[in-house]
Amino acid sequence: xxxxxxxxxxxxxxxxxxxxxxxxxxxxxxxxxxxxxxxxxxxxxxxxxxxxxxxxxxxxxxxxxxxxxxxxxxxxxxxxxxxxxxxxxxxxxxxxxxxxxxxxxxxxxxxxxxxxxxxxxxxxxxxxxxxxxxxxxxxxxxxxxxxxxxxxxxxxxxxxxxxxxxxxxxxxxxxxxxxxxxxxxxxxx
Amino acid sequence: xxxxxxxxxxxxxxxxxxxxxxxxxxxxxxxxxxxxxxxxxxxxxxxxxxxxxxxxxxxxxxxxxxxxxxxxxxxxxxxxxxxxxxxxxxxxxxxxxxxxxxxxxxxxxxxxxxxxxxxxxxxxxxxxxxxxxxxxxxxxxxxxxxxxxxxxxxxxxxxxxxxxxxxxxxxxxxxxxxxxxxxxxxxxxxxxxxxxxxxxxxxxxxxxxxxxxxxxxxxxxxxxxxxxxxxxxxxxxxxxxxxxxxxxxxxxxxxxxxxxxxxxxxxxxxxxxxxxxxxxxxxxxxxxxxxxxxxxxxxxxxxxxxxxxxxxxxxxxxxxxxxxxxxxxxxxxxxxxxxxxxxxxxxxxxxxxxxxxxxxxxxxxxxxxxxxxxxxxxxxxxxxxxxxxxxxxxxxxxxxxxxxxxxxxxxxxxxxxxxxxxxxxxxxxxxxxxxxxxxxxxxxxxxxxxxxxxxxxxxxxxxxxxxxxxxxxxxxxxxxxxxxxxxxxxxxxxxxxxxxxxxxxxxxxxxxxxxxxxxxxxxxxxxxxxxxxxxxxxxxxxxxxxxxxxxxxxxxxxxxxxxxxxxxxxxxxxxxxxxxxxxxxxxxxxxxxxxxxxxxxxxxxxxxxxxxxxxxxxxxxxxxxxxxxxxxxxxxxxxxxxxxxxxxxxxxxxxxxxxxxxxxx
Numbered sequence: 001x002x003x004x005x006x007x008x009x010x011x012x013x014x015x016x017x018x019x020x021x022x023x024x025x026x027x028x029x030x031x032x033x034x035x036x037x038x039x040x041x042x043x044x045x046x047x048x049x050x051x052x053x054x055x056x057x058x059x060x061x062x063x064x065x066x067x068x069x070x071x072x073x074x075x076x077x078x079x080x081x082x083x084x085x086x087x088x089x090x091x092x093x094x095x096x097x098x099x100x101x102x103x104x105x106x107x108x109x110x111x112x113x114x115x116x117x118x119x120x121x122x123x124x125x126x127x128x129x130x131x132x133x134x135x136x137x138x139x140x141x142x143x144x145x146x147x148x149x150x151x152x153x154x155x156x157x158x159x160x161x162x163x164x165x166x167x168x169x170x171x172x173x174x175x176x177x178x179x180x181x182x183x184x185x186x187x188x189x
Numbered sequence: 190x191x192x193x194x195x196x197x198x199x200x201x202x203x204x205x206x207x208x209x210x211x212x213x214x215x216x217x218x219x220x221x222x223x224x225x226x227x228x229x230x231x232x233x234x235x236x237x238x239x240x241x242x243x244x245x246x247x248x249x250x251x252x253x254x255x256x257x258x259x260x261x262x263x264x265x266x267x268x269x270x271x272x273x274x275x276x277x278x279x280x281x282x283x284x285x286x287x288x289x290x291x292x293x294x295x296x297x298x299x300x301x302x303x304x305x306x307x308x309x310x311x312x313x314x315x316x317x318x319x320x321x322x323x324x325x326x327x328x329x330x331x332x333x334x335x336x337x338x339x340x341x342x343x344x345x346x347x348x349x350x351x352x353x354x355x356x357x358x359x360x361x362x363x364x365x366x367x368x369x370x371x372x373x374x375x376x377x378x379x380x381x382x383x384x385x386x387x388x389x390x391x392x393x394x395x396x397x398x399x400x401x402x403x404x405x406x407x408x409x410x411x412x413x414x415x416x417x418x419x420x421x422x423x424x425x426x427x428x429x430x431x432x433x434x435x436x437x438x439x440x441x442x443x444x445x446x447x448x449x450x451x452x453x454x455x456x457x458x459x460x461x462x463x464x465x466x467x468x469x470x471x472x473x474x475x476x477x478x479x480x481x482x483x484x485x486x487x488x489x490x491x492x493x494x495x496x497x498x499x500x501x502x503x504x505x506x507x508x509x510x511x512x513x514x515x516x517x518x519x520x521x522x523x524x525x526x527x528x529x530x531x532x533x534x535x536x537x538x539x540x541x542x543x544x545x546x547x548x549x550x551x552x553x554x555x556x557x558x559x560x561x562x563x564x565x566x567x568x569x570x571x572x573x574x575x576x577x578x579x580x581x582x583x584x585x586x587x588x589x590x591x592x593x594x595x596x597x598x599x600x601x602x603x604x605x606x607x608x609x610x611x612x613x614x615x616x617x618x619x620x621x622x623x624x625x626x627x628x629x630x631x632x633x634x635x636x637x638x639x640x641x642x643x644x645x646x647x648x649x650x651x652x653x654x655x656x657x658x659x660x661x662x663x664x665x666x667x668x669x670x671x672x673x674x675x676x677x678x679x680x681x682x683x684x685x686x687x688x689x690x691x692x693x694x695x696x697x698x699x700x701x702x703x704x705x706x707x708x709x710x711x712x713x714x715x716x717x718x719x720x721x722x723x724x725x726x727x728x729x730x731x732x733x734x735x736x737x738x739x740x741x742x743x744x745x746x747x748x749x750x751x752x753x754x755x756x757x758x759x760x761x762x763x764x765x766x767x768x769x770x771x772x773x774x775x776x777x778x779x780x781x782x783x784x785x786x787x788x789x790x791x792x793x794x795x796x797x798x799x800x801x802x803x804x805x806x807x808x809x810x811x812x813x814x815x816x817x818x819x820x821x822x823x824x825x826x827x828x829x830x831x832x833x834x835x836x837x838x839x840x841x842x843x844x845x846x847x848x849x850x851x852x853x854x
Contacts, residue, residue: 121252138190139195153249178244180234181244183234
């Protein structure tokens with residue numbers, strides 16, 4: 001099994017930043033593993049009546065994956081990857097969930113997995129994904145803001161850091177994107 | 190719609206959103222005159238925004254964390270290193286337990302997977318690992334054998350022997366136990382505890398669920414040392430204390446409090462007599478079929494533990510008492526609120542349990558008035574204690590280690606100046622101003638006689654931190670105080686070494702002291718009694734750059750020299766002035782690049798007078814990591830340095846910082 005080391009994380013982040021999409025594919029499993037652990041904590045704390053900031057958890061995942069040897073600028077890229085992975089996992093899951101409902105036989109969804117997401121939620125996520133893809137065509141940056149905030153759990157400040165834009169711009173992008181997506185989802189119902 | 194059109198729409202949308210809700214409609218009407226499509230778009234978007242509420246405001250993870258877990262909580266067939274999970278056995282406060290097959294040795298093991306909650310805290314994890322390793326060295330038929338403590342792909346696990354049997358808790362529910370059986374159980378457990386205690390290991394969580402009986406009747410104690418994980422010990426942990434306490438109060442981590450000793454309930458230090466108490470509770474429960482201390486809530490139970498006397502056996506288990514009158518004495522000696530009145534060690538308890546057995550068998554010559562007092566012949570006691578101490582120092586106990594350090598402080602650090610100064614928090618405003626002026630002077634001299642002028646905002650920050658520190662350190666005897674004290678004490682023996690090494694590199698000695706103090710607090714030294722690992726927490730790769738091999742990382746001399754070298758390099762890079770000195774402290778943890786970036790930001794603010802406190806006072810301009818991490822403990826160090834002039838006030842055995850060697854001296 002693969003183990004995330006600071007070295008390969010850094011290298012992969014750099015490669016990805018430099019445009020190597022294959023690097024993202026190799027980053028995914030590393031990040032996915034961390035995300036699952038984050039989720040575990042999330043659920044555990046939730047059961048215990050605590051609320052945890054997703055952002056804090058993602059930061060923690062980074063710290064654990066990376067360590068101080070990693071060049072700090074890469075943090076932003078890590079967040080971006082996290083958000084992308086999270087989005088990928090959830091949407092994929094939602095699609096399979098819906099597929100299972102429609103009687104697909106190609107892949108049996110195990111009971112316990114299927115039961116983790118309601119059909120309503122799956123439909124909502126798929127609609128959101130489709131709207132987000134539309135938004136990306138019009139305004140790439142806004143769709144990134146949403147990806148980072150909603151799927152990556154980043155704060156406004158962190159989103160600004162990742163995208164190298166001002167906090168004000170993030171706020172404005174966010175509210176416009178929220179209005180656009182909400183309208184789109186409402187209309188698709 | 191295309192991008193250009195969208196930009197137009199967005200402009201109207203944003204402008205409208207900048208206006209109060211009631212004015213938006215008329216604004217759109219005005220600005221979209223003649224463009225109906227634009228007007229419709231803007232109007233529907235505004236309406237959508239106003240309706241949206243908290244739509245997508247909560248990150249997806251908050252709702253869908255369960256999805257990610259689908260593959261984490263699965264069971265059979267999953268492989269963790271060489272272990273293949275067969276089935277889930279159960280869950281305890283400390284994680285899920287699985288029956289697994291060790292594919293290397295082809296045997297069944299019980300595999301406990303640590304909750305991520307624990308695994309994510311490095312200090313806790315290290316503590317756990319060292320404790321578990323210490324426990325795994327215990328070789329006793331009544332102690333569950335630990336095969337392996339390890340980590341595979343981020344999952345921390347303990348592989349132990351698999352016991353086909355029931356926990357004592359299950360056993361008590363399932364069947365009636367005869368007095369002979371009860372005594373047999375307790376004796377087996379007590380004798381195992383005796384071995385552990387002799388090795389300096391306290392279980393801390395003896396309860397029926399942690400004791401198993403194999404089908405052949407052999408008792409096994411589970412989870413040695415693991416309860417220690419739940420305690421906060423290091424100052425770094427203090428920031429999590431509130432959370433941990435909440436857990437504890439909610440009963441979610443610690444589980445039951447019924448077996449807790451009074452000293453545990455009060456949050457005091459524990460020793461082997463805590464296990465004796467808990468075992469007494471178990472014995473009471475087995476005899477009386479009810480708990481000695483209970484309450485409607487955890488709090489009530491703890492109050493009962495601290496204040497109430499349990500019902501006498503004559504009332505709740507008179508038939509057992511009739512067969513073995515010594516039982517009441519045994520319970521009394523186990524369940525003394527005052528720790529010093531309890532059995533001193535399990536040897537004494539075992540002797541009385543033997544008496545009880547003899548009484549049942551009708552062999553007792555008479556009722557034993559005074560329980561026998563020694564488990565070992567007197568001439569053995571001293572060497573045994575010596576060995577126990579050695580073991581404890583070598584293996585596990587930070588606490589014992591700290592005590593031993595206190596005992597071998599160099600004489601020059603014993604004699605501390607006892608100038609009677611008031612606590613900062615007790616000063617009036619005038620005194621405080623003078624005090625701060627004095628500290629300003631002191632910080633200047635710490636920084637190598639270069640002038641440091643603090644602005645008002647920075648002074649407020651200093652005052653706040655000193656107050657915080659003084660309140661924390663000066664408050665009553667609690668775990669926090671002892672953690673701070675212990676940290677200082679641990680650093681003190683190395684002060685001469687540090688002073689030499691840092692002075693030789695013309696680096697302020699104060700930084701040298703800072704590094705061990707803060708770093709060891711941050712990641713306490715568990716593994717080496719020498720303390721070097723606690724002194725300087727270099728990453729292996731960094732240490733290697735400075736010529737310290739992995740094997741040498743416990744060598745205080747080498748690590749100190751490397752640290753001095755490392756700091757000197759940073760100072761050379763950042764510039765040799767007061768600012769660089771403070772920033773070196775920060776960069777030590779955050780990395781030089783981060784310091785450079787932060788500086789760039791903070792230079793954009795006003796009143797930046799080039800020192801740590803103003804940097805801190807301007808922390809709003811800094812990165813999140815600064816606010817959440819460095820900003821916490823670097824100032825505590827400075828606050829500690831300030832109050833360190835009068836260490837006795839705080840029970841700190843450390844020489845006044847001003848008397849330590851200056852660079853070049």
